[in-house]
Amino acid sequence: LLFKWNIIAFRTVQSYNYFTFIIMKWELMVLGSSSATPTSERNPSAQVLNCGDRLFLIDCGEGTQMQLRKFKVKFQRIDHIFISHLHGDHYLGLAGLLFTYHLLGRKKGLHIYSNPELREIIDLQLKASGTRLLYSLIFHDIPENKALSLFEDKKIGISCFPLLHRVPTHGFTFRQKIAERNLIKEKIADLEIPIQQLATIKKGGDFTDKYGKIHPNSELTTAPPAPRIFAYCSDTGFNPKIVPYIKNASLLYHEATFMHNMRANADEKQHSTTIQAATIAKKAQVNKLLIGHFSARYDELTEVIEETRTVFPDAELAIEGNTYKI
Amino acid sequence: LLFKWNIIAFRTVQSYNYFTFIIMKWELMVLGSSSATPTSERNPSAQVLNCGDRLFLIDCGEGTQMQLRKFKVKFQRIDHIFISHLHGDHYLGLAGLLFTYHLLGRKKGLHIYSNPELREIIDLQLKASGTRLLYSLIFHDIPENKALSLFEDKKIGISCFPLLHRVPTHGFTFRQKIAERNLIKEKIADLEIPIQQLATIKKGGDFTDKYGKIHPNSELTTAPPAPRIFAYCSDTGFNPKIVPYIKNASLLYHEATFMHNMRANADEKQHSTTIQAATIAKKAQVNKLLIGHFSARYDELTEVIEETRTVFPDAELAIEGNTYKI
Numbered sequence: 001l002l003f004k005w006n007i008i009a010f011r012t013v014q015s016y017n018y019f020t021f022i023i024m025k026w027e028l029m030v031l032g033s034s035s036a037t038p039t040s041e042r043n044p045s046a047q048v049l050n051c052g053d054r055l056f057l058i059d060c061g062e063g064t065q066m067q068l069r070k071f072k073v074k075f076q077r078i079d080h081i082f083i084s085h086l087h088g089d090h091y092l093g094l095a096g097l098l099f100t101y102h103l104l105g106r107k108k109g110l111h112i113y114s115n116p117e118l119r120e121i122i123d124l125q126l127k128a129s130g131t132r133l134l135y136s137l138i139f140h141d142i143p144e145n146k147a148l149s150l151f152e153d154k155k156i157g158i159s160c161f162p163l164l165h166r167v168p169t170h171g172f173t174f175r176q177k178i179a180e181r182n183l184i185k186e187k188i189a190d191l192e193i194p195i196q197q198l199a200t201i202k203k204g205g206d207f208t209d210k211y212g213k214i215h216p217n218s219e220l221t222t223a224p225p226a227p228r229i230f231a232y233c234s235d236t237g238f239n240p241k242i243v244p245y246i247k248n249a250s251l252l253y254h255e256a257t258f259m260h261n262m263r264a265n266a267d268e269k270q271h272s273t274t275i276q277a278a279t280i281a282k283k284a285q286v287n288k289l290l291i292g293h294f295s296a297r298y299d300e301l302t303e304v305i306e307e308t309r310t311v312f313p314d315a316e317l318a319i320e321g322n323t324y325k326i
Numbered sequence: 327l328l329f330k331w332n333i334i335a336f337r338t339v340q341s342y343n344y345f346t347f348i349i350m351k352w353e354l355m356v357l358g359s360s361s362a363t364p365t366s367e368r369n370p371s372a373q374v375l376n377c378g379d380r381l382f383l384i385d386c387g388e389g390t391q392m393q394l395r396k397f398k399v400k401f402q403r404i405d406h407i408f409i410s411h412l413h414g415d416h417y418l419g420l421a422g423l424l425f426t427y428h429l430l431g432r433k434k435g436l437h438i439y440s441n442p443e444l445r446e447i448i449d450l451q452l453k454a455s456g457t458r459l460l461y462s463l464i465f466h467d468i469p470e471n472k473a474l475s476l477f478e479d480k481k482i483g484i485s486c487f488p489l490l491h492r493v494p495t496h497g498f499t500f501r502q503k504i505a506e507r508n509l510i511k512e513k514i515a516d517l518e519i520p521i522q523q524l525a526t527i528k529k530g531g532d533f534t535d536k537y538g539k540i541h542p543n544s545e546l547t548t549a550p551p552a553p554r555i556f557a558y559c560s561d562t563g564f565n566p567k568i569v570p571y572i573k574n575a576s577l578l579y580h581e582a583t584f585m586h587n588m589r590a591n592a593d594e595k596q597h598s599t600t601i602q603a604a605t606i607a608k609k610a611q612v613n614k615l616l617i618g619h620f621s622a623r624y625d626e627l628t629e630v631i632e633e634t635r636t637v638f639p640d641a642e643l644a645i646e647g648n649t650y651k652i
Binding site for chain 2: 103
């Protein structure tokens with residue numbers, strides 16, 4: 001009985017760990033949704049991805065630090081910033097954020113993934129202001145036109161892939177690592193499986209009991225939930241070549257600067273229309289599509305989202321301050 | 327009688343011109359009032375000076391273009407931008423504004439007055455974004471530690487002078503040119519002074535009537551109103567050496583980052599306290615003082631302005647979106 005109780009106590013702890021794992025937040029907050037010219041209502045591009053309370057900043061248009069404050073994001077938790085390309089509306093807020101971290105006494109290093117020219121710009125801005133940052137900036141250059149892994153740890157893998165735009169531009173994917181299998185609690189208790197063996201079983205191992213009988217993993221565990229994937233595609237012209245990179249994303253953010261009647265304009269400027277963003281989402285069989293980077297000409301966005309949904313029904317508008325579960 | 331009527335008709339036109347001259351708007355709008363780290367309520371430094379519907383932008387912190395839109399400033403009318411120094415909170419909004427002008431199809435040249443390093447930064451940002459501006463940028467370098475005239479036309483003279491800060495920093499003065507003297511309408515009509523001579527008289531000339539009698543200017547005109555002067559001093563430590571440059575300003579904007587109990591902090595960082603800003607205003611015998619560049623530590627500014635007024639009663643807080651008559 002005492003042993004049973006131990007198992008139960010243990011199970012409680014395990015369940016708690018397991019529970020925190022499955023409820024681990026993966027959600028995206030939109031900080032800016034406008035295209036190149038901001039409006040009085042919409043700010044330039046920036047999003048913050050929360051993966052279990054670790055924050056990743058994706059693009060950093062002018063005003064991002066004010067938006068982070070406005071929406072009460074704990075922005076000191078951001079250690080990695082991803083810049084898609086060096087059009088002003090995607091990075092002009094970065095220098096201000098870096099200065100603010102300095103003034104707030106940040107000590108932790110900060111990783112920036114970008115086209116290499118960003119480093120020169122930031123260096124010049126630091127020099128002009130006579131600032132020697134209190135923390136280290138670690139630049140990770142993204143070479144033009146390459147798909148590669150940018151960051152990897154136990155929980156997440158982050159990669160980039162080329163988009164179709166007038167200057168070197170990359171999209172990003174954030175992939176949750178395959179979760180461990182779920183233990184079937186009753187089986188673990190009934191078979192009195194020692195604590196030490198549970199880690200192996202969660203990874204897919206079988207269990208041999210004291211009588212030498214093998215219990216296959218499939219009887220002890222259930223499959224983990226599908227890993228979550230967030231894909232970010234901005235700015236880009238219509239480009240089906242990106243589909244393999246963003247396949248099956250839980251959430252795809254794809255720019256939709258124009259409605260489809262402005263397709264010629266979109267093609268010329270290498271931006272996308274509503275229908276083009278939706279077509280990419282459909283081809284990539286993503287769960288959900290989020291559109292943004294709206295042209296300043298659209299005050300009201302109802303028609304923009306309605307047109308998108310004619311091709312891909314599970315589409316949403318990127319609204320500043322809103323969070324989207326992944 | 328016909329002649330008299332002509333004169334009266336003429337007087338009406340003249341009065342109208344004169345009237346538009348004296349009511350010619352000189353007013354300042356504050357776009358940003360925070361010190362280096364913006365808050366969710368306050369933006370970094372920027373002000374727009376309206377001199378008879380000609381707009382001058384002074385400093386251009388991050389988010390200035392959004393503030394210009396929010397407060398419905400006709401920002402295409404800005405042809406001259408003055409940057410006090412290259413700390414990020416005073417210029418990081420400039421690149422975004424320049425890109426926006428380009429995207430809006432601006433053709434008119436734009437003059438920028440600044441420390442020369444700004445040109446390098448903007449050049450690099452234009453290069454990184456692959457942008458060739460549709461309009462010309464005319465940079466006017468301000469050499470370190472110099473007081474000099476930056477701009478001059480019939481109506482206004484703009485000068486800079488050195489402030490006391492950690493990087494090369496300049497304050498600016500905007501001086502209305504001496505107005506023409508006011509015609510005494512009754513005298514002009516009674517003496518039947520020909521239209522052609524009025525311009526000379528407004529400039530101080532006497533009038534010789536058809537009998538050869540000289541009517542001295544003092545009998546024909548009254549003195550014009552004192553020319554308006556706006557002086558901008560941010561960022562700066564306490565520095566009475568600036569007094570001669572800002573003497574008798576109609577409106578002095580002087581930074582007051584800290585309350586006076588933080589004087590040591592102000593000295594160290596070469597910023598000013600409330601009492602120091604007020605002391606400069608008093609020494610310079612200005613008409614009105616406007617304080618700003620408030621530290622993020624002050625949520626509420628009542629004590630800040632009250633402390634300032636103990637030394638200089640006619641002081642106001644710089645509030646974003648507010649305009650201040652000059």
